[in-house]
Structures are given as C-alpha cells and as structure tokens.
Amino acid sequence: MDRQVSVRYIVDDVDAAVASYRDRLGFAVEMHPAPGFAALSKDGLRLLLNAPGAGGAGTAGGAPRPGGWNRFQLSFEDLDAVVGKLEEAGATFRGGVVDGRGGRQILVEDPAGNVVELFQPDR
Numbered sequence: 001m002d003r004q005v006s007v008r009y010i011v012d013d014v015d016a017a018v019a020s021y022r023d024r025l026g027f028a029v030e031m032h033p034a035p036g037f038a039a040l041s042k043d044g045l046r047l048l049l050n051a052p053g054a055g056g057a058g059t060a061g062g063a064p065r066p067g068g069w070n071r072f073q074l075s076f077e078d079l080d081a082v083v084g085k086l087e088e089a090g091a092t093f094r095g096g097v098v099d100g101r102g103g104r105q106i107l108v109e110d111p112a113g114n115v116v117e118l119f120q121p122d123r
Contacts, residue, residue, distance in 0.1 A: 006039075006046040007072050010064040011112035014038050017049045020110050024089055025074065045072060066112035079104050079120035 011017040018038045021027040027047060032038040036054025040047045052064055076082045079097065086093075086108055094107040094115065103121040110116065 006048050008048040008050060009110065009112070009114045010052055010066045011049050011110065011114065012051070012066055013111060014049050014051050014054075016111040017114075021047065021049075024086055024091060025116065042074070047072075066114055068113075069115060071107065071115040071117045073105075073117040073119050075119050075121060077120065079106065079118060082118055 009017070014032070014036060018029060018032060018040065021040050021042075022029055025042065027040040027042045030039040030041050030046070034054070036051035038049045040049065050064075052066075083093075083097065083106060092109045094109065097104055097106045103119055105117055105119045107115045107117055
C-alpha cells in the first residue's frame with residue numbers, strides 16, 4: 001500500500017500561511033476548503049495547515065498552538081539567493097546562515113512562527 005507522509009503545522013491564520021508557503025517557498029495549494037484548514041505540497045512533502053480548534057487536528061492533544069522548533073527542511077542550490085528574496089519579501093528569520101559539517105542552513109518562520117529549515121548541501 002502506497003502511503004503519503006504529511007507534516008501538520010498549527011497556524012494562527014491559515015490564509016496568511018497559505019500565501020506565505022505558496023508565494024515565498026513555492027508550495028502548490030492542493031485544497032483550501034475552509035478557513036481553518038489547507039493542504040499544500042512541494043517536492044513530495046504534503047503540508048497540512050490547521051487553525052487551533054479547527055476540526056479534530058486542531059484540538060488533538062489538548063489546545064495545539066503554533067510555533068516551536070520542530071521543522072522540515074527544504075534544500076536549495078543557492079541559499080544566499082533564496083535568503084535575499086525572502087528578506088525582500090519581509091520574512092522573519094531565527095538567526096543568520098550557519099555553516100555546518102554538511103552544508104549551510106538558516107531558519108525562516110511562517111506567519112504563525114512555525115520554522116522551516118532552508119538548507120544548501122556542501123558540494
């Protein structure tokens with residue numbers, strides 16, 4: 001059986017999050033049937049966005065809220081160019097670009113404060 005793996009983020013404003021992921025990071029909108037939910041995709045990743053209290057996922061485990069440090073990673077060939085475009089668009093970063101053993105990375109926040117790791121592998 002073929003199963004798709006998804007990541008779910010809790011966001012304050014689903015519309016703002018959809019716009020951010022679509023316009024800044026190149027995600028495609030699969031569905032956005034209600035103000036409290038949307039499903040997006042990019043490079044085999046399915047990203048589910050839920051407002052707190054919207055549906056079962058917006059209430060599972062108590063009172064979910066946005067933010068935190070868990071994240072998914074998107075890889076790019078030219079991290080500096082991506083960071084420059086995001087800066088021009090007004091994106092919020094957690095710190096600057098870090099050079100690590102396997103490459104370079106930086107954390108960018110979505111409008112609700114959830115983190116996405118942008119990564120450029122060493123060549």
